[in-house]
Amino acid sequence: MRGIAHARWAAGVIAAGLLATGCGDSGGFGGAGVLTSSWGDPQNPLEPANTNEVQGGKVLDMIFRGLKKYDPRTGKAQNWLAASIDTGDSRNFTIKVKDGWTFSNGEKVTARSFVDAWNYGASLRNNQKNAYFFAYIDGYDKVHPDSGTQTADTLSGLRVTGPDTFTVRLNQKFSSFPDTLGYAAFAPLPRAFFTDHAAWLKKPVGNGPYRIESYTRGSAMNLRKWAGYPGPDKAQNAGVTLLVYTDSNTAYTDVLAGNLDLVDDVPSTQLKNVETDLNGRYINTPAGILQTLAFPYYDPKWDTPGATKVRTGLSMAINRRQITETIFRGTRTPATDWTSPVLGAAGGYKPGLCGHACDYDPAQAKKLIQEGGGIPGGQLKITYNADTGSHKQWVDAVCNSINNTLGNDKACVGNPVGTFADFRNQIGQHKMTGPFRAGWQMDYPLIQNFLQPLYYTGASSNDGKWSNSRFDRLVDRANAETGQAAAVRLFQQAEEVVRDNMAAIPLWYQNGSAGYASRLSHVALNPFSVPVYNEIRVG
Amino acid sequence: MGRYVARRLLQMIPVFIGSTLLIFLMVNVMGDPIAGLCGERACDPATAAQLKREFGLDKPLWQQYLTYMGNVFTGDFGTAFNGQPVTELMATAFPVTIRLTIVAILFEIVVGVTLGVLTGMRRGRPVDTGVLLSTLVVISVPTFVTGLLLQLLLGIKWQWISPSVRYGSFDELIVPGLVLASVSLAYVTRLTRTSIAENKRADYVRTAIAKGLPRRRVVVRHLLRNSLIPVVTFIGADIGALMGGAIVTERIFNIHGVGFQLYQGILRQNTQTVVGFVTVLVLVFLVANLLVDLLYAVLDPRIRYA
Numbered sequence: 001m002r003g004i005a006h007a008r009w010a011a012g013v014i015a016a017g018l019l020a021t022g023c024g025d026s027g028g029f030g031g032a033g034v035l036t037s038s039w040g041d042p043q044n045p046l047e048p049a050n051t052n053e054v055q056g057g058k059v060l061d062m063i064f065r066g067l068k069k070y071d072p073r074t075g076k077a078q079n080w081l082a083a084s085i086d087t088g089d090s091r092n093f094t095i096k097v098k099d100g101w102t103f104s105n106g107e108k109v110t111a112r113s114f115v116d117a118w119n120y121g122a123s124l125r126n127n128q129k130n131a132y133f134f135a136y137i138d139g140y141d142k143v144h145p146d147s148g149t150q151t152a153d154t155l156s157g158l159r160v161t162g163p164d165t166f167t168v169r170l171n172q173k174f175s176s177f178p179d180t181l182g183y184a185a186f187a188p189l190p191r192a193f194f195t196d197h198a199a200w201l202k203k204p205v206g207n208g209p210y211r212i213e214s215y216t217r218g219s220a221m222n223l224r225k226w227a228g229y230p231g232p233d234k235a236q237n238a239g240v241t242l243l244v245y246t247d248s249n250t251a252y253t254d255v256l257a258g259n260l261d262l263v264d265d266v267p268s269t270q271l272k273n274v275e276t277d278l279n280g281r282y283i284n285t286p287a288g289i290l291q292t293l294a295f296p297y298y299d300p301k302w303d304t305p306g307a308t309k310v311r312t313g314l315s316m317a318i319n320r321r322q323i324t325e326t327i328f329r330g331t332r333t334p335a336t337d338w339t340s341p342v343l344g345a346a347g348g349y350k351p352g353l354c355g356h357a358c359d360y361d362p363a364q365a366k367k368l369i370q371e372g373g374g375i376p377g378g379q380l381k382i383t384y385n386a387d388t389g390s391h392k393q394w395v396d397a398v399c400n401s402i403n404n405t406l407g408n409d410k411a412c413v414g415n416p417v418g419t420f421a422d423f424r425n426q427i428g429q430h431k432m433t434g435p436f437r438a439g440w441q442m443d444y445p446l447i448q449n450f451l452q453p454l455y456y457t458g459a460s461s462n463d464g465k466w467s468n469s470r471f472d473r474l475v476d477r478a479n480a481e482t483g484q485a486a487a488v489r490l491f492q493q494a495e496e497v498v499r500d501n502m503a504a505i506p507l508w509y510q511n512g513s514a515g516y517a518s519r520l521s522h523v524a525l526n527p528f529s530v531p532v533y534n535e536i537r538v539g
Numbered sequence: 540m541g542r543y544v545a546r547r548l549l550q551m552i553p554v555f556i557g558s559t560l561l562i563f564l565m566v567n568v569m570g571d572p573i574a575g576l577c578g579e580r581a582c583d584p585a586t587a588a589q590l591k592r593e594f595g596l597d598k599p600l601w602q603q604y605l606t607y608m609g610n611v612f613t614g615d616f617g618t619a620f621n622g623q624p625v626t627e628l629m630a631t632a633f634p635v636t637i638r639l640t641i642v643a644i645l646f647e648i649v650v651g652v653t654l655g656v657l658t659g660m661r662r663g664r665p666v667d668t669g670v671l672l673s674t675l676v677v678i679s680v681p682t683f684v685t686g687l688l689l690q691l692l693l694g695i696k697w698q699w700i701s702p703s704v705r706y707g708s709f710d711e712l713i714v715p716g717l718v719l720a721s722v723s724l725a726y727v728t729r730l731t732r733t734s735i736a737e738n739k740r741a742d743y744v745r746t747a748i749a750k751g752l753p754r755r756r757v758v759v760r761h762l763l764r765n766s767l768i769p770v771v772t773f774i775g776a777d778i779g780a781l782m783g784g785a786i787v788t789e790r791i792f793n794i795h796g797v798g799f800q801l802y803q804g805i806l807r808q809n810t811q812t813v814v815g816f817v818t819v820l821v822l823v824f825l826v827a828n829l830l831v832d833l834l835y836a837v838l839d840p841r842i843r844y845a
Binding site (some may be wrong): 041042043044045051053065070078087100124125128129131132144145146147201217221244246247249250251253254256257259260306365387388417419420422423425427428438439440441453460461463 | 570571572573574576577578580583585586588589590593620621622623627628631635690691694695698701703704705749775789790791792793794795796798802803805806807808818
């Protein structure tokens with residue numbers, strides 16, 4: 001009897017709670033002129049040199065401006081906070097910072113703001129995941145040795161020479177170094193970052209067109225237009241509210257229901273109906289992302305002249321056009337070189353550089369694979385991570401294409417790995433026995449970024465450990481070249497070496513996609529597939 | 540009674556240690572968590588080594604486990620890779636999931652038991668057949684289908700609700716709670732129905748009717764109370780399952796609760812998050828089971844604990 005009385009009482013309390021929370025909890029997101037946008041929880045703390053994925057990058061793009069900025073349409077690097085970047089020898093640079101820029105807390109942006117930030121980013125003890133961006137600067141091996149403890153706190157190649165000027169000395173010639181400075185890792189940092197780091201992380205302060213009003217880790221960030229922003233790219237809306245979604249499908253559903261203004265990752269399952277769902281409010285533009293199949297050259301079976309023929313044959317066995325049209329619905333374009341269309345012809349993109357090796361030609365493909373001694377190990381296993389994206393679908397399609405070409409149902413199979421972390425882990429431990437999925441999202445729109453980190457001997461992302469002295473020499477010469485046109489020509493020659501050896505099979509260029517509500521206009525994606533928030537108009 | 544509770548609490552200790560150790564080992568089998576932190580590229584070896592040292596991943600496994608358990612007893616569940624303490628994640632995730640579980644359990648109790656009594660009393664009638672058939676449908680349709688369907692219909696087609704949860708308040712959680720409860724609800728209905736139908740013919744019910752008690756009183760006080768024991772067992776065990784197993788529902792409706800944190804933790808191989816959340820879930824499960832056992836005594840006075 002007592003039990004039942006208790007239950008009644010409990011039910012009453014719960015009912016009261018239902019009523020109380022029902023009307024109490026709705027603080028306003030959005031509001032006049034403020035747009036809401038889908039977001040994912042950034043994987044790392046929001047420090048400029050520690051953010052290497054697009055969700056954190058979105059925020060940095062709004063609250064920071066660096067020495068250079070990449071034009072959201074052309075990808076071209078333009079001076080932004082830099083008044084000038086001068087060099088005589090492609091190795092020693094003198095950088096002058098423009099006057100009149102401040103952080104949103106009022107502090108002036110000086111040469112020191114940059115030098116301190118770069119030293120912080122390079123220093124081993126700060127665990128910054130983008131530290132290797134500073135590897136070209138003299139003294140990097142002292143502050144960030146490959147093993148052991150660091151013997152210096154600051155980069156010897158950086159020197160503040162005046163309130164607004166500093167010099168950079170590189171450890172090798174690198175003519176396009178100034179054009180890399182638009183990357184978020186090179187952003188300036190205010191003193192507050194160093195003096196009260198914990199507070200800064202709770203609510204980052206930068207010098208971009210937006211300032212952070214509030215940040216609830218893991219669920220939402222309210223960014224407001226910074227009225228005092230001195231730059232020409234002022235925010236055209238009152239602010240942006242980023243909302244963390246558990247799933248991009250849910251975010252998409254919310255846009256359909258009018259609950260959310262912008263979703264910048266349209267799930268692949270919705271691609272076939274997105275045009276009608278959103279009444280044309282859908283954009284699909286090239287991004288600096290190239291998907292390839294990389295090979296394990298640490299496995300001697302793949303490092304033979306015959307294997308080169310096999311790889312070329314495999315490339316010709318893949319019906320790229322059919323896969324991009326049926327699976328990706330035009331959000332990918334068949335690749336015909338190893339860069340990306342966003343570079344533009346002047347930047348080094350050369351459609352057709354791959355030539356016949358990237359055309360679908362089953363007869364020739366079969367012939368080449370047989371001439372090369374068949375698939376090493378008898379069966380091709382394409383390793384990929386099954387937790388994100390639609391990797392399974394396209395890997396199965398690629399295998400299907402190869403199997404049809406060879407007339408053998410078991411010639412190629414997918415080899416899924418449960419999580420991305422484990423996938424990276426197995427790659428890092430050289431456990432691959434066949435091709436594996438390799439996606440490359442550019443850090444800055446330069447042809448150098450599509451080649452050197454991936455194919456240079458011992459480079460940071462050369463996961464297959466490919467090595468070719470001719471390629472290395474050409475890259476070195478290109479980096480030493482002062483004129484852009486000449487440098488690009490040399491990089492393209494290096495790219496031809498990649499082609500002739502089929503070091504990696506280029507699959508397709510990836511687009512960025514976004515859908516938006518009818519109250520937004522001027523929505524665009526930049527070459528990094530991040531929405532150009534400051535240009536969006538609301539209402 | 541007091542001694543019984545004390546004994547049960549003591550029994551929890553080995554269960555707790557064993558289960559956390561198992562989880563700890565399982566998460567570690569997944570491999571090196573640092574590898575996934577640097578995006579598509581390999582972390583540079585120096586930074587990777589430094590991170591490992593900081594998270595204690597360079598120590599042998601048994602030492603990691605001991606340190607972890609030592610910290611847990613002082614209330615420190617470690618830090619997630621984004622620099623957020625796991626306790627902070629718990630403080631935001633558990634309230635939402637607990638609200639969701641309350642809504643789901645309420646649905647199970649109110650709707651499930653009511654339907655069960657209704658059908659149990661009218662066995663073989665059209666109501667009974669109708670409800671039985673619909674529970675069969677609910678059980679056989681996977682949760683994500685029900686969830687996406689309701690989201691599409693109620694959220695977009697008819698615009699009755701918002702298709703996603705934003706604040707995690709009770710009113711937003713009604714539909715997700717219903718989706719989460721749906722399968723269990725069907726089981727509760729069937730359990731109650733069978734139990735009622737069986738006990739309806741029992742001697743004590745006939746006695747109660749013969750005494751001239753009003754029908755309502757016979758059903759609620761005598762029949763229902765005796766028929767609820769299997770149902771209570773089921774619901775008690777379900778509390779733990781609902782809290783940890785809401786991954787699908789939470790993803791569909793954008794609920795930032797325990798299921799979402801676990802899902803994200805597993806994807807990112809975040810040992811600290813996964814072990815921490817599962818540890819708390821284990822505790823919830825153990826306590827819920829104890830409460831169920833104690834409830835037996837309330838429902839059936841013949842059961843005594845000593």
